[in-house]
Amino acid sequence: xxxxxxxxxxxxxxxxxxxxxxxxxxxxxxxxxxxxxxxxxxxxxxxxxxxxxxxxxxxxxxxxxxxxxxxxxxxxxxxxxxxxxxxxxxxxxxxxxxxxxxxxxxxxxxxxxxxxxxxxxxxxxxxxxxxxxxxxxxxxxxxxxxxxxxxxxxxxxxxxxxxxxxxxxxxxxxxxxxxxxxxxxxxxxxxxxxxxxxxxxxxxxxxx
Amino acid sequence: xxxxxxxxxxxxxxxxxxxxxxxxxxxxxxxxxxxxxxxxxxxxxxxxxxxxxxxxxxxxxxxxxxxxxxxxxxxxxxxxxxxxxxxxxxxxxxxxxxxxxxxxxxxxxxxxxxxxxxxxxxxxxxxxxxxxxxxxxxxxxxxxxxxxxxxxxxxxxxxxxxxxxxxxxxxxxxxxxxxxxxxxxxxxxxxxxxxxxxxxxxxxxxxx
DNA sequence: ATATAATGTGACCGTAAGGTCATTTTGGAG
DNA sequence: CTCCAAAATGACCTTACGGTCACATTATAT
Numbered sequence: 001x002x003x004x005x006x007x008x009x010x011x012x013x014x015x016x017x018x019x020x021x022x023x024x025x026x027x028x029x030x031x032x033x034x035x036x037x038x039x040x041x042x043x044x045x046x047x048x049x050x051x052x053x054x055x056x057x058x059x060x061x062x063x064x065x066x067x068x069x070x071x072x073x074x075x076x077x078x079x080x081x082x083x084x085x086x087x088x089x090x091x092x093x094x095x096x097x098x099x100x101x102x103x104x105x106x107x108x109x110x111x112x113x114x115x116x117x118x119x120x121x122x123x124x125x126x127x128x129x130x131x132x133x134x135x136x137x138x139x140x141x142x143x144x145x146x147x148x149x150x151x152x153x154x155x156x157x158x159x160x161x162x163x164x165x166x167x168x169x170x171x172x173x174x175x176x177x178x179x180x181x182x183x184x185x186x187x188x189x190x191x192x193x194x195x196x197x198x199x200x201x202x203x204x205x206x207x208x
Numbered sequence: 209x210x211x212x213x214x215x216x217x218x219x220x221x222x223x224x225x226x227x228x229x230x231x232x233x234x235x236x237x238x239x240x241x242x243x244x245x246x247x248x249x250x251x252x253x254x255x256x257x258x259x260x261x262x263x264x265x266x267x268x269x270x271x272x273x274x275x276x277x278x279x280x281x282x283x284x285x286x287x288x289x290x291x292x293x294x295x296x297x298x299x300x301x302x303x304x305x306x307x308x309x310x311x312x313x314x315x316x317x318x319x320x321x322x323x324x325x326x327x328x329x330x331x332x333x334x335x336x337x338x339x340x341x342x343x344x345x346x347x348x349x350x351x352x353x354x355x356x357x358x359x360x361x362x363x364x365x366x367x368x369x370x371x372x373x374x375x376x377x378x379x380x381x382x383x384x385x386x387x388x389x390x391x392x393x394x395x396x397x398x399x400x401x402x403x404x405x406x407x408x409x410x411x412x413x414x415x416x
Numbered sequence: 417a418t419a420t421a422a423t424g425t426g427a428c429c430g431t432a433a434g435g436t437c438a439t440t441t442t443g444g445a446g
Numbered sequence: 447c448t449c450c451a452a453a454a455t456g457a458c459c460t461t462a463c464g465g466t467c468a469c470a471t472t473a474t475a476t
Contacts, residue, residue, distance in 0.1 A: 005453070029326070031239035034433065045455040050435065115323040118237070148414055152405060160409045163375030167367055197360060201368045203415030206356055207295075213423070243464065253425040258465065 001062050006052035017042045017052065019105065021063050026108045030060055030116050057119065064113055064120055067106045068127075074099045086135075086142040086161065087199060093169050094188055094195065101176045101184065108177065135161060164202050168195070209270050214260035225250045225260065227313065229271050234316045238268055238324050265327065272321055272328055275314045276335075282307045294343075294350040294369065295407060301377050302396055302403065309384045309392065316385065343369060372410050376403070 006014065020041035024033045035056050039046045053059045079095045100107035113120060139157050142148035148157065172191050214222065228249035232241045243264050247254045261267045287303045308315035321328060347365050350356035356365065380399050 008452085029239075031237075035435085036433075046434095047436080047455050048453075051453070056434070146416055149416055152409070152414075153402075156402060156405050156409070157414055159375055159379060160372060160406065160414060163373075164368060164371045166375070167371030171367060194361075194364060197364050198368065201360070201364070201413065203413045205409065205411045205413035206360075206365055206368060207411030208354055208357055216422085242462090254464095255425050255466085256423080259423070264464065 001058055001065065002053050003051060009052070017044065017049075018063060018066050021059050022067060022105050022109045025060060025063060025112055026105060029112060030056075030119060035059070060116070060119060061123075063109060064123060067109050071099065071103055071106055071110075074103065083141070084138060085145070085147060086138040087147065087203070089135075089138055090165055090168075090199060090202065091195065093165065093172070094191055096169060097172045097176055097191065098184070098188065100173055104177065107173060132158060132162075161202070164198065168198055209266055209273070210261050211259060217260070225252065225257075226271060226274050229267050230275060230313050230317045233268060233271060233320050234313060237320060238264075238327060241268075243267070268324070268327060269331075271317060272331060275317050279307065279311055279314055279318075282311065291349070292346060293353075294346040294356060295411070297343075297346055298373055298376075298407060298410065299403065301373065301380070302399055304377060305380045305384055305399065306392070306396060308381055312385065315381060340366060340370075369410070372406065376406055 006017075009017075017038075021038045024038045024041060027033075033056075035049050036046045038059065039049045042049075049059070053062065075096065078099060079092050084092075113124065117124065135158050136154060139148060139154060139161065143150055172194075176187065214225075217225075225246075229246045231249060232246045235241075241264075243257050244254045246267065247257045250257075257267070261270065283304065286307060287300050292300075321332065325332065343366050344362060347356060347362060347369065351358060380402075384395065
């Protein structure tokens with residue numbers, strides 16, 4: 001989506017520009033973000049930004065693509081999640097949150113993306129569909145292996161699972177973001193403990 | 209927050225103005241929304257809008273206050289939720305979604321509010337705190353009455369409960385919004401059926 | 417009926433920011 | 447060293463929209 005010129009730029013400079021854009025969008029959202037300020041952050045002239053991208057919208061869109069790609073790569077190399085147990089998959093939240101911690105700004109940018117449905121709703125819809133499909137598969141496996149209850153609607157099980165796990169993920173993402181200075185190993189231990197309790201709830205429910 | 213002039217306006221006109229603003233903000237978000245277009249929708253001159261409100265920001269803020277108030281009133285008169293059972297409270301989702309269906313636009317506006325944290329994060333934080341506190345109370349009651357498992361962290365139970373119930377609520381809100389023309393009684397029956405299954409999951413979990 | 421206050425109005429102003437472009441700088445090939 | 451293409455730059459243009467205000471209209475009181 002960016003221009004040829006941008007693609008020929010030294011990768012380090014590309015990254016500097018993208019990170020500048022991401023920061024600016026995090027701080028101000030799409031509308032209030034100024035192309036000139038992105039340029040300033042990247043130590044580049046405003047005019048250059050328009051040699052790299054067609055318009056502001058394209059900068060934002062490419063931030064999403066670039067950021068998502070980078071995060072996905074990091075996530076994949078850390079934990080190959082294919083053909084896993086549903087509950088083991090929930091354990092992977094620890095990895096996810098840690099990657100998000102390393103890529104603090106990108107994690108924040110993903111929240112900003114959420115707030116701009118008009119700009120990238122096909123993209124987001126696509127992401128959700130992929131994630132949903134994946135979880136469905138895990139659940140089907142779980143039922144087949146006898147780890148998950150039979151007789152309940154697959155769709156509902158997926159909603160239940162994602163309701164719990166998404167909330168948990170968001171909760172810890174927020175904690176990590178607020179206290180990003182704190183000791184990471186202590187945090188991940190604390191998270192691990194909570195995760196075990198939550199897994200218990202997920203498996204056995206809150207009823208008596 | 210609006211001016212004296214606005215407060216002296218005939219209530220019907222006040223409502224016309226507010227609904228116009230809400231619609232415009234839904235369609236365009238805060239930044240892209242034009243005061244002139246709000247005025248046009250309300251069949252009022254642009255200048256008048258500035259006799260009613262100090263600035264655009266204030267229009268948005270008052271939309272939030274006015275809308276929340278209206279929804280809360282409708283919700284309260286439908287289902288007084290004090291000192292309830294946790295699981296009975298989840299059943300109230302049906303009422304909630306129905307009220308949101310009646311106030312379709314206000315429901316959508318609440319989603320827009322979510323996307324403008326810079327404008328009203330104290331307001332939102334306040335709302336979340338109230339909701340959290342309420343659910344905590346319900347859970348404590350549940351434990352005391354023996355309906356909820358003992359020995360688990362109250363905070364975690366709250367997160368678990370809200371993870372499941374929020375997701376369920378959003379899911380049905382979205383369905384109602386997409387198919388707002390469809391037969392409401394059939395829908396609420398379908399929702400009721402799903403809700404019962406979800407309640408089963410909430411109580412007993414998805415494990416085998 | 418008249419005076420006075422309250423409300424309504426839309427042309428107008430100022431400004432900020434997206435986008436352009438003529439010019440300069442840089443870098444590499446011969 | 448020279449030359450040319452690619453890249454960088456920032457002054458400038460344009461537009462759009464938030465906000466103002468002088469004037470018109472309507473309502474109220476006496």
